[in-house]
Amino acid sequence: MKLSSGFRKVLIVVFACVLVMPTLQAQDKNNLFLGEQELFKASKNTSTVTVDGKMDEASWKETEVRALDFFYNIEQASDQQNTSFRMMWDDENLYVFFDCKDQYITARETKRDGAPYFDDCAEIFLIPAPDSLNMHFGFELNLYKTANDFIYLNNMNKGENAVIKGYNPDYKTAVSIQGTVNDNSDIDTGWCMEMAIPLSVFKGVGYAPIAEGVQWAFLAVRQNRDDAKGDRRSTSTIFSIYDIEKNVHQPNRFGLVEFVK
Numbered sequence: 572m573k574l575s576s577g578f579r580k581v582l583i584v585v586f587a588c589v590l591v592m593p594t595l596q597a598q599d600k601n602n603l604f605l606g607e608q609e610l611f612k613a614s615k616n617t618s619t620v621t622v623d624g625k626m627d628e629a630s631w632k633e634t635e636v637r638a639l640d641f642f643y644n645i646e647q648a649s650d651q652q653n654t655s656f657r658m659m660w661d662d663e664n665l666y667v668f669f670d671c672k673d674q675y676i677t678a679r680e681t682k683r684d685g686a687p688y689f690d691d692c693a694e695i696f697l698i699p700a701p702d703s704l705n706m707h708f709g710f711e712l713n714l715y716k717t718a719n720d721f722i723y724l725n726n727m728n729k730g731e732n733a734v735i736k737g738y739n740p741d742y743k744t745a746v747s748i749q750g751t752v753n754d755n756s757d758i759d760t761g762w763c764m765e766m767a768i769p770l771s772v773f774k775g776v777g778y779a780p781i782a783e784g785v786q787w788a789f790l791a792v793r794q795n796r797d798d799a800k801g802d803r804r805s806t807s808t809i810f811s812i813y814d815i816e817k818n819v820h821q822p823n824r825f826g827l828v829e830f831v832k
């Protein structure tokens with residue numbers, strides 16, 4: 572049977588779609604849908620930042636501030652405590668600041684790549700390429716500045732995730748505490764976590780120098796433990812988590828940061 576050239580073209584297009592569609596569908600489950608995410612704006616730093624856990628630099632007052640208003644696993648009303656989050660950038664670093672109200676300040680973990688996330692803990696997850704989402708960089712620190720830092724790989728093997736904890740980059744962190752650690756006989760005020768993360772630690776995954784208008788995917792998380800001895804813990808995030816029963820490492824639910832002047 573001889574096919575007309577027009578019909579042959581249609582057949583080729585249909586055949587190509589059938590071949591490509593399963594691949595696209597498989598990718599879509601893991602990928603961000605650009606344009607649907609929440610957008611956060613980070614200003615360019617114009618100060619000399621001293622990483623000391625204090626917000627003295629003028630730049631911190633000029634960049635966007637956002638509350639971590641999505642709360643999970645709240646058992647007591649007093650566990651729902653306010654957090655303000657800020658981020659800035661310049662040619663050398665990303666700067667992150669968590670300002671956390673906390674009536675019961677707690678810390679236990681002292682080993683790197685242990686479980687600071689079971690303590691009062693600030694966490695930032697970053698993806699330098701916002702539409703390429705099977706991995707993210709993670710920086711989680713408790714108030715002893717004990718870090719769990721890692722590269723997280725979603726669906727690494729047969730749907731299982733993998734965490735490369737051997738990733739131990741150098742970056743600056745500082746904590747300031749208004750209250751007493753692990754002493755619930757009094758009421759504390761809160762704590763702050765400041766970070767300066769060199770942009771060089773993101774090299775190798777589509778990283779390019781940040782410029783005005785560039786967008787990355789990210790999530791800011793606060794873990795809160797209000798038991799000095801027990802394990803009553805809650806979580807709050809800057810963007811909503813799809814399924815908190817899994818974990819917070821669901822990059823298809825991250826938001827975007829846009830770097831602005």
Ligand SMILES: [Ca+2]
Pocket residue numbers: 684719720721735736737738739740
């Ligand atoms: Ca590590």
Ligand SMILES: [Ca+2]
Pocket residue numbers: 673674675676677691795796797
């Ligand atoms: Ca706490």
